[in-house]
Amino acid sequence: MATEQGVVGRVFGDRDDVMLTLLDNMIWPILAVVLLGVLVFVPQTFRSVQLILWGAVPIGLLVLAESLCLLSGHFDLSIGSIAGFSAMFTGMILGTCPSCWALTTSPWVGFAVILLVGSLIGLANGVMIAKVGLNPFLQTLAFLIIFEGAKTAMQTQPVTGLPSLYTQVGGTPRFAIGLMLVAFLITGLVLRYTSFGQAVYALGSSEHSAREVGIDTERLIIVIYTVSGVLSAIAGLMLTGFVGVVPPLIGEGLVFQAFAGAVIGGISLFGGRGKITGALGGVILIQVVQSALNNSQAIGATQIQMINGIVLLVAILLYSTQTKLRARILASGAV
Amino acid sequence: MSAEHEAATEQRHADSADAEAGEPPKLQAENLTKQFGRIVAVDDVSLEIRPAEVFALVGDNGAGKSTLMNMLSGVHEPTKGQIYKDGQPVNFSNPADARATGIETVYQDLALMDDLDIATNIFMGQFPRNGVGPLRFIDWDETYERAEQIMMEQLGRDVDIKTEVEFLSGGQRQLVAIGRALAFDPDVIILDEPTSALSVDATRLVQDTIEKLADQGITIVIVSHNIESVLKLADRIGVLFRGSLVNIKQPEETDLEELNELMTTGTLESKSMDE
Known part of the structure; x- marks a missing residue:
């Protein structure tokens, strides 16, 4: 934060400047501490860094989707179920298992279908929120339940026999990691360097003001939820590739990790604030914690969900503390 | 006076x-x-x-x-x-x-985005851009330069245009809203x-x-x-x-x-x- 001597400005001491910079980039020191802790207590976690990053790809894309929604002052509880439903629906079309529909074996049709399903569900979320005026929490909660239920209604067994190219996209570690990084890079650049990106921040800061300065907020909300749906569908594709089949529980519970990743990464729960680079840090942190839990002798598989909840709580506490500290420093420095 | x-x-x-x-x-x-x-x-x-x-x-x-x-x-x-x-x-x-x-209007509620800085508020929806054809991106250097110009030359206020609007006083917020009107010349x-x-x-x-x-x-x-x-x-x-x-x-x-x-x-x- 710069110093200023004018009428409209703030005078901060060097200490405050350092504190503000630290708070705005809180994820990196936290990540460093966590990495160090995992290195000391569960060193086997880092046997394969590539495996950690590969495992981070689906959650990374979901964090990206959630970050976009959070930055715009909205949120999407249905991202995990969109990932799961779109992957299952497409799997049913492509798969050769006995209860599959097996309509085609073309992976290209599969790519088109999964993206189309994700975008249509996202579009429906956006229309219901922007045009019909439903509360984002209730709308996306309803879709979470509906599409998780629809997925279970479609299939309760793993969907197998998928075309190899279809599973290779998420099953090739370097490609999958590259795709996630490109998605983060593009989203970060779009948010920073386009009017659309700045409109997302404006919407998150004040929907009323955004409308008054001429931003078509309804259209923007619809676009944001549609992009969130597409990113969630790609996450579903990556999850499918990661395990090579469509498991019946695909996508379930991931929304909470996505929230935790975004919030730990510094994305404001109330919109208008946060950087995509921070969200990427949040993804890495969440995945390292997951890998450490999986590798730890002390923690059983049945306890992991509970630990995930604790991580989410810690993320929210950190965010709350950060917000209070930031406001206190800036208020004390205001002229 | x-x-x-x-x-x-x-x-x-x-x-x-x-x-x-x-x-x-x-x-x-x-x-x-x-x-x-x-x-x-x-x-x-x-x-x-x-x-x-x-x-x-x-x-x-x-x-x-x-x-x-x-x-x-x-x-x-x-x-x-x-x-x-x-x-x-x-x-x-x-x-x-x-x-x-x-004709520009500055409404009573000022229509400011509190989380964003002064320059971004001034140019929201009309950022200076550079690039070719459809690939035109926000030119942040020019955005900050022009915002500073508006605040300094036209409004006569020495400001840190990277200050978030949330932390400005009522009068300062009014100036930013006027600054946004001025950006449309x-x-x-x-x-x-x-x-x-x-x-x-x-x-x-x-x-x-x-x-x-x-x-x-x-x-x-x-x-x-x-x-x-x-x-x-x-x-x-x-x-x-x-x-x-x-x-x-x-x-x-x-x-x-x-x-x-x-x-x-x-x-x-x-x-x-x-x-």
Whole structure:
């Protein structure tokens, strides 16, 4: 934060400047501490860094989707179920298992279908929120339940026999990691360097003001939820590739990790604030914690969900503390 | 008021009088009426606002000043009547139409995004860009440079344009909103209650800014119920009462009491009775 001597400005001491910079980039020191802790207590976690990053790809894309929604002052509880439903629906079309529909074996049709399903569900979320005026929490909660239920209604067994190219996209570690990084890079650049990106921040800061300065907020909300749906569908594709089949529980519970990743990464729960680079840090942190839990002798598989909840709580506490500290420093420095 | 500023104000008045003789009015309302259902919010109002003058519209709650302002800024379409800009008839169906003719409005709520910095607020929706064809991206260097220029040169404020608006005082926020209006290079700025809910210092800051803008040749229309502030600032004051324009006064020929009476009764009966 710069110093200023004018009428409209703030005078901060060097200490405050350092504190503000630290708070705005809180994820990196936290990540460093966590990495160090995992290195000391569960060193086997880092046997394969590539495996950690590969495992981070689906959650990374979901964090990206959630970050976009959070930055715009909205949120999407249905991202995990969109990932799961779109992957299952497409799997049913492509798969050769006995209860599959097996309509085609073309992976290209599969790519088109999964993206189309994700975008249509996202579009429906956006229309219901922007045009019909439903509360984002209730709308996306309803879709979470509906599409998780629809997925279970479609299939309760793993969907197998998928075309190899279809599973290779998420099953090739370097490609999958590259795709996630490109998605983060593009989203970060779009948010920073386009009017659309700045409109997302404006919407998150004040929907009323955004409308008054001429931003078509309804259209923007619809676009944001549609992009969130597409990113969630790609996450579903990556999850499918990661395990090579469509498991019946695909996508379930991931929304909470996505929230935790975004919030730990510094994305404001109330919109208008946060950087995509921070969200990427949040993804890495969440995945390292997951890998450490999986590798730890002390923690059983049945306890992991509970630990995930604790991580989410810690993320929210950190965010709350950060917000209070930031406001206190800036208020004390205001002229 | 400094001697330098008084001279500038006098010059502005002289220019305005010259303009009255030759130039068409900068903004003109002719028989403007606005009805909402059966309610007549503005009733057959005609007025002329001269180039580079500070014109104030005052009135009690419900007098119709906001509705008149909204018609001049394109928020409402008149039910009857015509608006002229620089002598030419104009029809506004939305604020963008008014903006296209050089009329900018700063609304009472200021429409600021608290989490974003001053420069981003000023250029939201109209960022300077560079690039080729559809690949045009926000030029942040130019955005910050131009925002600084607007705040420094046009508003005369030495500011850190990277300051988030959330941490500005009321007067400073008003300046940022005016800065955003200036980014569109307008020749008319309509200010809705620019000094309401401001401290004494902040009110002075905003008043100085309005005078500075008028000195630069920008026509200012102030919509306010703060008569005291308006008496200091305006070249002419139009008083609205129950949707009608009941009088136009110059600050030199009126006072707080008289304007209050006009606003609350629509006439100057007590004065004429005294006489």
